[in-house]
Amino acid sequence: MPELPEAETITRHLRRELLNKHFAKVIHCRRDVIRHGHYRELRTFLDTPITRIDRRGKRPFLEAADGRGIVFFLGMTGRLSVCDSTTAVENHTHLRLQLGDSDRELRFNDARRFGGFGFYTRRNGCEPMGIDGLGPEPLDVTAPQFRDICARDRQIKALLLDQKYIAGLGNIYADESLFRAGIHPLTPASNLDAKQVSRLLRAIKRVLTEAIEYEGTTIINYLHPDGPGNFQTRLRVYGHEGENCRRCKVPIERMQVAGRSSFVCPMCQPPAA
Template identity: 50%
Template sequence: MPELPEVETIVRELAGELTGCTLGQVRLRRRDIVHGDPRPLGRLLTGKRVERVRRRAKRIILELEPATQLVFHLGMSGRLELWDAAAPIAKHTHLRIALRDTKLELRFCDPRRFGGVWCLTEGSKHHGRTLSELGPEPLELTLRRFAELLSRPRQIKALLLDQRAIAGLGNIYCDESLYAANVHPLIEAGRLDDDQVRRLLRAIKTTLRKAIRYKGTTFRAYRRSDGTPGAFLRHLRVYQRAGEPCRRCGTIIERLSAAGRSTFICPTCQPPP
Protein backbone atom coordinates (compact mmCIF):
# COMPACT_ATOMS: atom_id res chain seq x y z
CA MET A 1 0.00 0.00 0.00
CA PRO A 2 1.37 3.45 -0.85
CA GLU A 3 2.27 5.25 2.36
CA LEU A 4 3.14 8.86 3.14
CA PRO A 5 6.39 9.04 1.08
CA GLU A 6 4.79 7.48 -1.99
CA VAL A 7 1.74 9.73 -1.84
CA GLU A 8 3.89 12.81 -1.18
CA THR A 9 5.99 11.94 -4.24
CA ILE A 10 2.90 11.67 -6.45
CA VAL A 11 1.49 14.93 -5.08
CA ARG A 12 4.69 16.87 -5.75
CA GLU A 13 4.92 15.55 -9.29
CA LEU A 14 1.25 16.10 -10.12
CA ALA A 15 1.22 19.59 -8.63
CA GLY A 16 3.54 20.92 -11.31
CA GLU A 17 1.34 19.54 -14.09
CA LEU A 18 -2.16 20.06 -12.68
CA THR A 19 -2.04 23.38 -10.84
CA GLY A 20 -3.84 25.99 -12.92
CA CYS A 21 -5.40 23.43 -15.28
CA THR A 22 -9.13 23.24 -15.94
CA LEU A 23 -10.84 19.86 -15.77
CA GLY A 24 -12.68 18.67 -18.84
CA GLN A 25 -14.72 15.58 -19.68
CA VAL A 26 -15.06 12.99 -16.91
CA ARG A 27 -15.30 9.30 -17.83
CA LEU A 28 -16.23 6.94 -14.99
CA ARG A 29 -16.08 3.20 -15.66
CA ARG A 30 -16.86 1.89 -12.18
CA ARG A 31 -19.30 3.80 -10.02
CA ASP A 32 -18.43 1.81 -6.90
CA ILE A 33 -15.06 3.54 -6.53
CA VAL A 34 -16.86 6.81 -5.77
CA HIS A 35 -17.92 7.38 -2.15
CA GLY A 36 -21.31 8.99 -2.26
CA ASP A 37 -23.54 9.45 -5.30
CA PRO A 38 -21.37 9.09 -8.45
CA ARG A 39 -23.98 10.51 -10.84
CA PRO A 40 -23.15 14.21 -10.45
CA LEU A 41 -19.37 13.65 -10.65
CA GLY A 42 -19.06 15.01 -14.18
CA ARG A 43 -21.22 18.04 -13.40
CA LEU A 44 -19.28 18.79 -10.22
CA LEU A 45 -15.84 18.54 -11.83
CA THR A 46 -16.11 19.69 -15.44
CA GLY A 47 -14.95 23.27 -15.83
CA LYS A 48 -13.36 23.42 -12.37
CA ARG A 49 -9.86 24.90 -12.11
CA VAL A 50 -7.19 23.11 -10.04
CA GLU A 51 -5.93 25.60 -7.47
CA ARG A 52 -3.66 23.28 -5.53
CA VAL A 53 -2.61 19.64 -5.18
CA ARG A 54 -1.80 18.53 -1.64
CA ARG A 55 -1.52 15.50 0.59
CA ARG A 56 -3.29 14.60 3.83
CA ALA A 57 -2.04 11.34 5.34
CA LYS A 58 -2.23 8.80 2.48
CA ARG A 59 -4.77 10.80 0.48
CA ILE A 60 -4.22 12.96 -2.60
CA ILE A 61 -6.35 16.10 -2.63
CA LEU A 62 -7.09 18.29 -5.62
CA GLU A 63 -8.33 21.65 -4.36
CA LEU A 64 -10.71 22.92 -7.04
CA GLU A 65 -12.20 26.34 -7.63
CA PRO A 66 -14.74 27.06 -6.26
CA ALA A 67 -14.93 25.24 -2.88
CA THR A 68 -14.58 21.66 -4.13
CA GLN A 69 -12.12 18.93 -3.19
CA LEU A 70 -11.43 15.81 -5.25
CA VAL A 71 -9.86 13.25 -2.93
CA PHE A 72 -8.11 10.03 -3.98
CA HIS A 73 -7.12 7.15 -1.73
CA LEU A 74 -4.84 4.67 -3.51
CA GLY A 75 -5.63 1.69 -1.28
CA MET A 76 -3.41 -1.35 -1.91
CA SER A 77 -2.80 -1.03 -5.64
CA GLY A 78 -4.12 2.31 -6.85
CA ARG A 79 -2.23 4.61 -9.20
CA LEU A 80 -2.98 8.20 -10.17
CA GLU A 81 -1.11 9.14 -13.33
CA LEU A 82 -1.08 11.65 -16.15
CA TRP A 83 -1.34 10.13 -19.61
CA ASP A 84 -1.52 11.30 -23.17
CA ALA A 85 -5.24 11.15 -23.90
CA ALA A 86 -4.53 9.06 -27.00
CA ALA A 87 -2.52 6.43 -25.09
CA PRO A 88 -4.01 2.93 -24.67
CA ILE A 89 -6.12 2.60 -21.55
CA ALA A 90 -4.73 0.14 -19.01
CA LYS A 91 -6.95 -2.55 -17.54
CA HIS A 92 -8.60 -1.50 -14.27
CA THR A 93 -8.59 2.19 -15.20
CA HIS A 94 -11.79 3.29 -13.46
CA LEU A 95 -11.72 7.07 -13.85
CA ARG A 96 -10.37 9.41 -16.54
CA ILE A 97 -10.47 13.20 -16.35
CA ALA A 98 -9.43 15.27 -19.35
CA LEU A 99 -7.42 18.47 -18.91
CA ARG A 100 -8.74 21.26 -21.09
CA ASP A 101 -6.40 22.89 -23.61
CA THR A 102 -3.93 19.99 -23.29
CA LYS A 103 -3.60 16.51 -24.75
CA LEU A 104 -3.40 14.99 -21.28
CA GLU A 105 -5.80 13.24 -18.95
CA LEU A 106 -5.64 12.15 -15.33
CA ARG A 107 -6.24 8.41 -14.89
CA PHE A 108 -7.08 6.51 -11.71
CA CYS A 109 -6.27 2.80 -11.96
CA ASP A 110 -6.93 0.39 -9.08
CA PRO A 111 -6.84 -3.37 -9.82
CA ARG A 112 -7.80 -4.50 -6.31
CA ARG A 113 -10.30 -1.68 -5.72
CA PHE A 114 -9.35 -0.99 -2.10
CA GLY A 115 -8.91 2.68 -2.99
CA GLY A 116 -11.58 5.25 -3.65
CA VAL A 117 -12.60 8.72 -4.76
CA TRP A 118 -14.50 11.44 -2.91
CA CYS A 119 -15.86 14.65 -4.38
CA LEU A 120 -16.37 16.99 -1.44
CA THR A 121 -18.41 20.18 -1.53
CA GLU A 122 -19.81 22.27 1.30
CA GLY A 123 -23.09 20.40 1.40
CA SER A 124 -21.87 16.88 0.62
CA LYS A 125 -22.46 13.99 3.00
CA HIS A 126 -18.76 13.29 3.50
CA HIS A 127 -17.58 16.90 3.70
CA GLY A 128 -15.45 17.51 6.78
CA ARG A 129 -15.60 13.94 8.05
CA THR A 130 -13.43 12.30 5.39
CA LEU A 131 -10.29 14.18 6.44
CA SER A 132 -11.09 15.37 9.96
CA GLU A 133 -11.05 11.83 11.37
CA LEU A 134 -7.34 11.54 10.59
CA GLY A 135 -4.67 12.04 13.23
CA PRO A 136 -1.78 14.52 13.04
CA GLU A 137 0.88 14.37 10.34
CA PRO A 138 4.04 12.60 11.59
CA LEU A 139 6.39 15.14 10.02
CA GLU A 140 4.62 17.93 11.92
CA LEU A 141 4.50 16.24 15.32
CA THR A 142 6.14 17.96 18.26
CA LEU A 143 7.87 15.86 20.89
CA ARG A 144 5.25 16.84 23.48
CA ARG A 145 2.33 15.81 21.28
CA PHE A 146 4.06 12.57 20.29
CA ALA A 147 4.69 11.71 23.93
CA GLU A 148 1.01 12.34 24.69
CA LEU A 149 -0.04 9.98 21.90
CA LEU A 150 2.34 7.29 23.15
CA SER A 151 0.91 7.41 26.67
CA ARG A 152 -1.94 5.18 25.51
CA PRO A 153 -1.90 1.53 26.68
CA ARG A 154 -1.38 -0.06 23.25
CA GLN A 155 1.41 -1.92 21.50
CA ILE A 156 3.60 0.64 19.80
CA LYS A 157 3.24 -0.70 16.25
CA ALA A 158 -0.55 -0.89 16.53
CA LEU A 159 -0.59 2.71 17.70
CA LEU A 160 1.66 3.93 14.87
CA LEU A 161 -0.52 2.19 12.29
CA ASP A 162 -3.73 3.75 13.64
CA GLN A 163 -4.56 6.55 11.20
CA ARG A 164 -6.71 8.26 13.85
CA ALA A 165 -3.66 8.52 16.10
CA ILE A 166 -0.95 9.37 13.55
CA ALA A 167 -1.86 9.70 9.89
CA GLY A 168 0.31 8.46 7.04
CA LEU A 169 2.42 5.63 8.44
CA GLY A 170 2.01 2.10 7.15
CA ASN A 171 3.76 -1.24 7.52
CA ILE A 172 6.97 -0.36 5.69
CA TYR A 173 7.87 2.83 7.50
CA CYS A 174 6.65 1.63 10.89
CA ASP A 175 9.07 -1.29 10.74
CA GLU A 176 11.92 0.86 9.43
CA SER A 177 11.38 3.56 12.06
CA LEU A 178 11.10 1.12 14.96
CA TYR A 179 14.33 -0.55 13.85
CA ALA A 180 16.13 2.79 13.52
CA ALA A 181 15.03 3.69 17.06
CA ASN A 182 15.92 0.24 18.52
CA VAL A 183 12.31 -0.25 19.65
CA HIS A 184 10.56 -3.64 19.57
CA PRO A 185 7.14 -3.45 17.84
CA LEU A 186 5.36 -5.40 20.60
CA ILE A 187 6.36 -3.14 23.48
CA GLU A 188 3.53 -1.15 25.06
CA ALA A 189 3.78 2.47 23.96
CA GLY A 190 3.34 3.78 27.48
CA ARG A 191 6.41 1.84 28.66
CA LEU A 192 8.82 3.75 26.43
CA ASP A 193 11.12 6.05 28.38
CA ASP A 194 11.81 9.66 27.39
CA ASP A 195 14.94 8.77 25.43
CA GLN A 196 13.12 6.06 23.45
CA VAL A 197 10.28 8.46 22.65
CA ARG A 198 12.75 11.05 21.35
CA ARG A 199 14.64 8.45 19.31
CA LEU A 200 11.46 7.08 17.80
CA LEU A 201 10.09 10.45 16.72
CA ARG A 202 13.45 11.36 15.23
CA ALA A 203 13.60 7.99 13.44
CA ILE A 204 10.11 8.41 11.99
CA LYS A 205 10.88 11.85 10.60
CA THR A 206 14.31 10.87 9.28
CA THR A 207 12.99 7.70 7.63
CA LEU A 208 10.06 9.46 5.98
CA ARG A 209 12.19 12.32 4.68
CA LYS A 210 14.76 9.95 3.24
CA ALA A 211 12.04 7.86 1.58
CA ILE A 212 10.53 11.00 0.06
CA ARG A 213 13.96 11.98 -1.25
CA TYR A 214 14.19 8.60 -3.02
CA LYS A 215 10.61 8.88 -4.35
CA GLY A 216 9.16 6.07 -2.23
CA THR A 217 9.42 2.28 -2.19
CA THR A 218 8.29 0.08 -5.07
CA PHE A 219 7.67 -3.64 -4.56
CA ARG A 220 4.89 -4.31 -7.07
CA ALA A 221 2.07 -1.82 -7.53
CA TYR A 222 3.41 1.60 -6.58
CA ARG A 223 4.56 3.84 -9.40
CA ARG A 224 5.31 7.54 -9.52
CA SER A 225 2.98 9.81 -11.49
CA ASP A 226 5.07 9.21 -14.64
CA GLY A 227 4.91 5.42 -14.23
CA THR A 228 8.48 4.92 -12.97
CA PRO A 229 9.29 3.10 -9.69
CA GLY A 230 10.50 4.61 -6.44
CA ALA A 231 14.12 4.03 -5.42
CA PHE A 232 13.98 3.51 -1.64
CA LEU A 233 13.81 -0.30 -1.80
CA ARG A 234 17.59 -0.71 -1.63
CA HIS A 235 17.72 1.44 1.51
CA LEU A 236 15.37 -0.76 3.57
CA ARG A 237 17.03 -2.12 6.70
CA VAL A 238 14.51 -4.72 7.91
CA TYR A 239 11.27 -4.65 5.92
CA GLN A 240 10.90 -7.81 3.78
CA ARG A 241 14.44 -8.88 4.70
CA ALA A 242 13.64 -11.93 6.86
CA GLY A 243 16.54 -14.40 6.79
CA GLU A 244 19.08 -11.76 5.78
CA PRO A 245 21.73 -10.28 8.09
CA CYS A 246 21.11 -7.02 9.93
CA ARG A 247 23.12 -4.28 8.26
CA ARG A 248 24.08 -2.97 11.69
CA CYS A 249 25.04 -6.03 13.75
CA GLY A 250 24.84 -9.06 11.46
CA THR A 251 22.03 -10.83 13.34
CA ILE A 252 19.51 -12.54 11.07
CA ILE A 253 16.36 -10.47 10.52
CA GLU A 254 13.22 -12.19 11.82
CA ARG A 255 9.60 -12.02 10.79
CA LEU A 256 6.80 -11.96 13.35
CA SER A 257 3.22 -10.74 13.66
CA ALA A 258 2.39 -7.40 15.26
CA ALA A 259 -0.88 -5.49 15.01
CA GLY A 260 -2.09 -8.26 12.70
CA ARG A 261 0.64 -7.46 10.17
CA SER A 262 3.81 -9.18 9.03
CA THR A 263 6.58 -7.38 10.89
CA PHE A 264 10.34 -7.47 10.45
CA ILE A 265 12.86 -6.92 13.24
CA CYS A 266 16.45 -7.44 14.29
CA PRO A 267 16.18 -9.37 17.59
CA THR A 268 19.51 -7.93 18.76
CA CYS A 269 18.94 -4.27 17.88
CA GLN A 270 15.29 -4.47 19.00
CA PRO A 271 15.26 -6.54 22.20
CA PRO A 272 11.85 -7.94 23.17
CA PRO A 273 9.83 -6.32 25.97
Protein backbone atom coordinates in the same frame (compact mmCIF):
# COMPACT_ATOMS: atom_id res chain seq x y z
CA MET B 1 0.46 -0.38 -0.22
CA PRO B 2 1.15 3.33 -0.81
CA GLU B 3 2.02 5.15 2.39
CA LEU B 4 2.91 8.78 3.09
CA PRO B 5 6.09 8.99 0.93
CA GLU B 6 4.31 7.44 -2.04
CA ALA B 7 1.29 9.73 -1.60
CA GLU B 8 3.60 12.75 -1.30
CA THR B 9 5.50 11.76 -4.45
CA ILE B 10 2.25 11.35 -6.39
CA THR B 11 0.95 14.67 -5.04
CA ARG B 12 4.05 16.53 -6.19
CA HIS B 13 3.72 15.09 -9.68
CA LEU B 14 0.03 16.00 -9.85
CA ARG B 15 0.80 19.53 -8.66
CA ARG B 16 3.24 20.04 -11.51
CA GLU B 17 0.73 18.77 -14.07
CA LEU B 18 -2.64 20.01 -12.83
CA LEU B 19 -2.33 23.11 -10.64
CA ASN B 20 -4.49 26.00 -11.95
CA LYS B 21 -5.79 23.82 -14.78
CA HIS B 22 -9.27 22.39 -15.16
CA PHE B 23 -10.95 19.23 -16.36
CA ALA B 24 -13.15 19.55 -19.44
CA LYS B 25 -14.64 16.08 -19.79
CA VAL B 26 -15.30 12.85 -17.94
CA ILE B 27 -14.07 10.20 -20.35
CA HIS B 28 -14.75 7.30 -18.01
CA CYS B 29 -15.83 6.86 -14.39
CA ARG B 30 -16.56 3.54 -12.76
CA ARG B 31 -19.20 4.50 -10.26
CA ASP B 32 -18.83 1.56 -7.88
CA VAL B 33 -15.40 2.81 -6.76
CA ILE B 34 -16.88 6.13 -5.57
CA ARG B 35 -16.39 5.94 -1.79
CA HIS B 36 -18.57 8.90 -0.87
CA GLY B 37 -20.46 11.62 -2.68
CA HIS B 38 -22.24 11.17 -6.01
CA TYR B 39 -21.19 11.01 -9.65
CA ARG B 40 -23.02 14.26 -10.40
CA GLU B 41 -20.52 16.04 -8.12
CA LEU B 42 -17.78 15.03 -10.53
CA ARG B 43 -19.71 16.70 -13.35
CA THR B 44 -19.94 19.95 -11.39
CA PHE B 45 -16.17 19.86 -10.87
CA LEU B 46 -15.60 20.30 -14.62
CA ASP B 47 -14.41 23.68 -15.95
CA THR B 48 -13.35 24.70 -12.43
CA PRO B 49 -9.65 25.58 -11.95
CA ILE B 50 -7.82 23.35 -9.48
CA THR B 51 -6.22 25.73 -7.00
CA ARG B 52 -4.95 23.27 -4.40
CA ILE B 53 -3.29 19.88 -4.76
CA ASP B 54 -2.22 18.32 -1.49
CA ARG B 55 -2.60 15.22 0.65
CA ARG B 56 -3.62 14.19 4.14
CA GLY B 57 -1.76 11.15 5.32
CA LYS B 58 -1.89 8.65 2.47
CA ARG B 59 -4.70 10.44 0.60
CA PRO B 60 -3.99 12.89 -2.26
CA PHE B 61 -6.70 15.42 -3.06
CA LEU B 62 -7.52 18.05 -5.67
CA GLU B 63 -9.48 21.13 -4.62
CA ALA B 64 -11.05 24.17 -6.28
CA ALA B 65 -11.16 27.67 -4.82
CA ASP B 66 -14.80 27.22 -3.74
CA GLY B 67 -13.88 24.22 -1.55
CA ARG B 68 -15.14 21.46 -3.82
CA GLY B 69 -12.70 18.61 -4.12
CA ILE B 70 -11.84 15.05 -5.06
CA VAL B 71 -9.94 12.84 -2.60
CA PHE B 72 -8.25 9.61 -3.66
CA PHE B 73 -7.90 6.47 -1.56
CA LEU B 74 -4.98 4.50 -2.96
CA GLY B 75 -5.69 1.29 -1.04
CA MET B 76 -3.27 -1.51 -1.92
CA THR B 77 -2.70 -0.86 -5.62
CA GLY B 78 -4.14 2.57 -6.48
CA ARG B 79 -2.18 4.68 -8.97
CA LEU B 80 -2.68 8.19 -10.31
CA SER B 81 -1.07 9.43 -13.50
CA VAL B 82 -1.32 12.25 -16.01
CA CYS B 83 -0.64 11.13 -19.57
CA ASP B 84 -1.41 11.83 -23.21
CA SER B 85 -4.90 10.77 -24.23
CA THR B 86 -3.35 8.55 -26.90
CA THR B 87 -1.57 6.45 -24.24
CA ALA B 88 -2.94 2.90 -24.13
CA VAL B 89 -5.49 2.49 -21.35
CA GLU B 90 -4.46 -0.15 -18.83
CA ASN B 91 -6.88 -2.67 -17.37
CA HIS B 92 -8.48 -1.57 -14.10
CA THR B 93 -8.50 2.13 -15.03
CA HIS B 94 -11.55 3.42 -13.17
CA LEU B 95 -11.38 7.16 -13.82
CA ARG B 96 -10.28 9.24 -16.82
CA LEU B 97 -10.62 13.03 -16.78
CA GLN B 98 -9.70 15.08 -19.85
CA LEU B 99 -7.81 18.30 -19.17
CA GLY B 100 -9.10 21.49 -20.76
CA ASP B 101 -7.09 22.96 -23.66
CA SER B 102 -4.88 19.88 -23.67
CA ASP B 103 -4.64 16.36 -25.05
CA ARG B 104 -3.67 15.05 -21.62
CA GLU B 105 -5.78 13.35 -18.97
CA LEU B 106 -5.77 12.23 -15.35
CA ARG B 107 -6.18 8.50 -14.78
CA PHE B 108 -6.88 6.49 -11.65
CA ASN B 109 -6.03 2.81 -11.83
CA ASP B 110 -6.58 0.22 -9.09
CA ALA B 111 -6.19 -3.48 -9.86
CA ARG B 112 -7.41 -4.80 -6.51
CA ARG B 113 -10.11 -2.15 -6.03
CA PHE B 114 -9.47 -1.60 -2.32
CA GLY B 115 -9.11 2.09 -3.12
CA GLY B 116 -11.35 4.61 -4.80
CA PHE B 117 -12.21 8.28 -4.71
CA GLY B 118 -14.80 10.57 -3.18
CA PHE B 119 -16.15 14.08 -3.53
CA TYR B 120 -16.48 16.74 -0.89
CA THR B 121 -17.09 20.41 -0.20
CA ARG B 122 -14.94 22.10 2.43
CA ARG B 123 -17.03 24.36 4.69
CA ASN B 124 -16.07 26.73 7.51
CA GLY B 125 -12.43 25.65 7.36
CA CYS B 126 -13.30 22.17 8.66
CA GLU B 127 -11.66 19.04 7.29
CA PRO B 128 -14.21 17.49 4.88
CA MET B 129 -15.25 13.88 4.50
CA GLY B 130 -12.41 11.72 3.27
CA ILE B 131 -9.64 13.72 4.91
CA ASP B 132 -11.24 14.17 8.32
CA GLY B 133 -10.64 12.06 11.41
CA LEU B 134 -6.91 11.75 10.77
CA GLY B 135 -4.15 12.40 13.27
CA PRO B 136 -1.35 14.92 12.76
CA GLU B 137 1.12 14.60 9.92
CA PRO B 138 4.23 12.76 11.17
CA LEU B 139 6.57 15.25 9.52
CA ASP B 140 4.82 18.10 11.34
CA VAL B 141 3.99 16.49 14.69
CA THR B 142 5.65 18.21 17.63
CA ALA B 143 7.52 16.47 20.44
CA PRO B 144 4.75 17.23 23.00
CA GLN B 145 2.09 15.92 20.60
CA PHE B 146 4.05 12.73 20.02
CA ARG B 147 4.59 12.21 23.75
CA ASP B 148 0.82 12.43 24.22
CA ILE B 149 0.24 9.92 21.42
CA CYS B 150 2.73 7.49 22.98
CA ALA B 151 1.10 7.72 26.41
CA ARG B 152 -1.48 5.14 25.31
CA ASP B 153 -1.32 1.55 26.54
CA ARG B 154 -1.07 -0.08 23.11
CA GLN B 155 1.69 -1.90 21.29
CA ILE B 156 3.81 0.80 19.69
CA LYS B 157 3.56 -0.51 16.14
CA ALA B 158 -0.22 -0.90 16.34
CA LEU B 159 -0.39 2.67 17.60
CA LEU B 160 1.78 3.98 14.74
CA LEU B 161 -0.48 2.25 12.21
CA ASP B 162 -3.65 3.80 13.65
CA GLN B 163 -4.40 6.71 11.33
CA LYS B 164 -6.50 8.58 13.86
CA TYR B 165 -3.40 9.12 16.00
CA ILE B 166 -0.81 9.80 13.31
CA ALA B 167 -1.60 10.03 9.60
CA GLY B 168 0.35 8.37 6.83
CA LEU B 169 2.50 5.70 8.47
CA GLY B 170 2.02 2.15 7.23
CA ASN B 171 3.70 -1.20 7.59
CA ILE B 172 6.95 -0.46 5.76
CA TYR B 173 7.85 2.84 7.39
CA ALA B 174 6.67 1.82 10.86
CA ASP B 175 9.05 -1.17 10.74
CA GLU B 176 11.93 0.92 9.43
CA SER B 177 11.39 3.67 12.01
CA LEU B 178 11.18 1.23 14.92
CA PHE B 179 14.38 -0.46 13.78
CA ARG B 180 16.29 2.80 13.58
CA ALA B 181 15.00 3.77 17.01
CA GLY B 182 15.94 0.36 18.48
CA ILE B 183 12.39 -0.34 19.69
CA HIS B 184 10.61 -3.70 19.50
CA PRO B 185 7.20 -3.39 17.77
CA LEU B 186 5.37 -5.19 20.60
CA THR B 187 6.58 -2.75 23.26
CA PRO B 188 3.66 -1.00 24.99
CA ALA B 189 3.85 2.64 23.93
CA SER B 190 3.25 3.82 27.48
CA ASN B 191 6.37 1.90 28.61
CA LEU B 192 8.68 3.98 26.42
CA ASP B 193 10.80 6.46 28.30
CA ALA B 194 11.32 10.05 27.18
CA LYS B 195 14.55 9.26 25.33
CA GLN B 196 12.96 6.40 23.41
CA VAL B 197 9.97 8.53 22.42
CA SER B 198 12.28 11.30 21.22
CA ARG B 199 14.47 8.82 19.35
CA LEU B 200 11.44 7.26 17.66
CA LEU B 201 10.07 10.61 16.51
CA ARG B 202 13.45 11.52 15.00
CA ALA B 203 13.60 8.12 13.28
CA ILE B 204 10.10 8.51 11.81
CA LYS B 205 10.90 11.93 10.38
CA ARG B 206 14.26 10.80 9.03
CA VAL B 207 12.87 7.66 7.38
CA LEU B 208 9.95 9.50 5.78
CA THR B 209 12.15 12.34 4.55
CA GLU B 210 14.59 9.88 2.97
CA ALA B 211 11.77 7.87 1.40
CA ILE B 212 10.29 11.01 -0.16
CA GLU B 213 13.71 11.91 -1.58
CA TYR B 214 13.82 8.43 -3.17
CA GLU B 215 10.23 8.82 -4.45
CA GLY B 216 8.81 6.00 -2.36
CA THR B 217 9.23 2.24 -2.16
CA THR B 218 8.41 -0.11 -5.03
CA ILE B 219 8.23 -3.74 -3.96
CA ILE B 220 5.31 -5.12 -6.01
CA ASN B 221 2.74 -2.63 -7.27
CA TYR B 222 3.60 0.97 -6.49
CA LEU B 223 4.48 3.25 -9.40
CA HIS B 224 4.49 7.03 -9.28
CA PRO B 225 3.62 8.89 -12.52
CA ASP B 226 7.22 8.69 -13.77
CA GLY B 227 7.89 5.07 -12.77
CA PRO B 228 9.01 3.07 -9.70
CA GLY B 229 10.32 4.45 -6.44
CA ASN B 230 13.82 3.67 -5.19
CA PHE B 231 13.67 3.55 -1.39
CA GLN B 232 13.48 -0.27 -1.45
CA THR B 233 17.26 -0.18 -1.82
CA ARG B 234 17.45 1.58 1.57
CA LEU B 235 15.22 -0.75 3.58
CA ARG B 236 17.09 -2.20 6.55
CA VAL B 237 14.58 -4.71 7.94
CA TYR B 238 11.34 -4.68 5.94
CA GLY B 239 11.25 -7.67 3.60
CA HIS B 240 14.64 -8.94 4.80
CA GLU B 241 13.56 -11.99 6.82
CA GLY B 242 16.47 -14.39 7.33
CA GLU B 243 19.06 -11.92 6.09
CA ASN B 244 21.73 -10.64 8.44
CA CYS B 245 21.09 -7.27 10.04
CA ARG B 246 23.41 -4.67 8.53
CA ARG B 247 24.21 -3.37 11.99
CA CYS B 248 24.75 -6.46 14.18
CA LYS B 249 24.74 -9.35 11.64
CA VAL B 250 21.98 -11.25 13.51
CA PRO B 251 19.27 -12.61 11.14
CA ILE B 252 16.15 -10.48 10.71
CA GLU B 253 12.96 -12.15 11.97
CA ARG B 254 9.37 -11.87 10.80
CA MET B 255 6.44 -11.81 13.20
CA GLN B 256 2.78 -10.79 13.27
CA VAL B 257 1.95 -7.47 14.89
CA ALA B 258 -1.51 -5.90 14.67
CA GLY B 259 -2.38 -8.44 11.99
CA ARG B 260 0.52 -7.39 9.77
CA SER B 261 3.80 -9.05 8.87
CA SER B 262 6.49 -7.20 10.78
CA PHE B 263 10.25 -7.37 10.43
CA VAL B 264 12.52 -6.96 13.42
CA CYS B 265 16.14 -7.44 14.45
CA PRO B 266 16.05 -9.37 17.76
CA MET B 267 19.41 -7.93 18.79
CA CYS B 268 18.96 -4.26 17.85
CA GLN B 269 15.30 -4.26 18.95
CA PRO B 270 15.17 -6.38 22.11
CA PRO B 271 11.70 -7.20 23.47
CA ALA B 272 10.56 -5.15 26.43
CA ALA B 273 11.31 -6.82 29.75
